[in-house]
Amino acid sequence: MSRPWTTSSTRNQAFAAMTAARERADQLAASRQSPAAGTDVPRASWDDYFLQIASTVASRSTCVRRQVGAVVAADRHIVATGYNGPPSGMPHCDDGGCLRATAAGVARSVDYSSCVAVHAELNALLRSAPADRDGATLYCTDLPCWDCARAVANSGIVRVVAAGGMYDRWPTTAEFLEAAGVAVDGPAVTVDTVSGLR
Numbered sequence: 180m181s182r183p184w185t186t187s188s189t190r191n192q193a194f195a196a197m198t199a200a201r202e203r204a205d206q207l208a209a210s211r212q213s214p215a216a217g218t219d220v221p222r223a224s225w226d227d228y229f230l231q232i233a234s235t236v237a238s239r240s241t242c243v244r245r246q247v248g249a250v251v252a253a254d255r256h257i258v259a260t261g262y263n264g265p266p267s268g269m270p271h272c273d274d275g276g277c278l279r280a281t282a283a284g285v286a287r288s289v290d291y292s293s294c295v296a297v298h299a300e301l302n303a304l305l306r307s308a309p310a311d312r313d314g315a316t317l318y319c320t321d322l323p324c325w326d327c328a329r330a331v332a333n334s335g336i337v338r339v340v341a342a343g344g345m346y347d348r349w350p351t352t353a354e355f356l357e358a359a360g361v362a363v364d365g366p367a368v369t370v371d372t373v374s375g376l377r
Contacts, residue, residue, distance in 0.1 A: 225255055226365065229318040230342045233299075236260045237320050241271035242296055244279075245321070245344070249299040251307050251336070253315035261302025265295045272296060300327040304334050312336055321345065322368070328352045332359035340365040 223231065229250050237248030240262040251258040270276030272295070279294040297305075300323050304312065313335035317323075323331060323339060324346040331339060332355065339356065342365055346352070356363055 226318070226340050229257075229316070230320070230340065230365065232257070232260070233318045233320050233342070236262050237299065240264050240299070241273045242277070243273050247299040247319065247321045249303040249320070250318040251303045251312060251315050252318060253311060258311040258315055259303045259307035261299045261304070261306055263296045263299045263302070266297055269295060298324065298327050301330055304330055309335060316340060322349055322363075323352065323356075324348070325352050325355075328356050332356060332361055336361060338362045338364060341368060342366050
């Protein structure tokens with residue numbers, strides 16, 4: 180069921196996201212046209228490919244603070260996707276459905292007690308079957324929070340590849356995932372972000 184655009188701001192954000200995605204696709208297509216004989220056509224790595232898809236999935240989020248997308252992939256095939264937002268049937272964050280989004284002085288990445296959103300990682304896990312997740316990789320635009328990390332550790336996912344920001348307890352979360360046998364990789368993962376684990 181599609182939702183009508185509610186504000187010109189939302190419409191402008193959606194248009195900007197679509198325009199940016201179209202420009203990226205055009206750049207990629209241009210880089211693949213007419214390669215010289217004997218040269219390789221540049222291709223995204225599998226990790227970059229799925230992270231780009233996660234970024235596109237994030238554009239569906241209605242969170243006014245952070246748009247996050249996730250992809251569960253196994254054997255180089257997409258199993259499920261998810262983005263952060265309120266439970267189905269609830270008012271969207273950008274429609275006033277999230278008390279935290281309208282509260283003054285609440286910093287990003289902390290105090291989730293009034294947040295109604297289901298995180299992208301959890302939505303992707305909920306949309307996939309246990310057998311399909313066994314041995315799979317979770318690609319995400321942000322590093323998982325503590326609650327999502329616990330779900331990931333219990334889901335059959337064996338690797339998380341993240342491209343973006345982190346939550347307030349990331350060093351503890353990284354140690355937990357490593358102890359649970361879940362590898363953490365990606366552009367967002369450096370020695371600083373995992374407190375010396377890598």
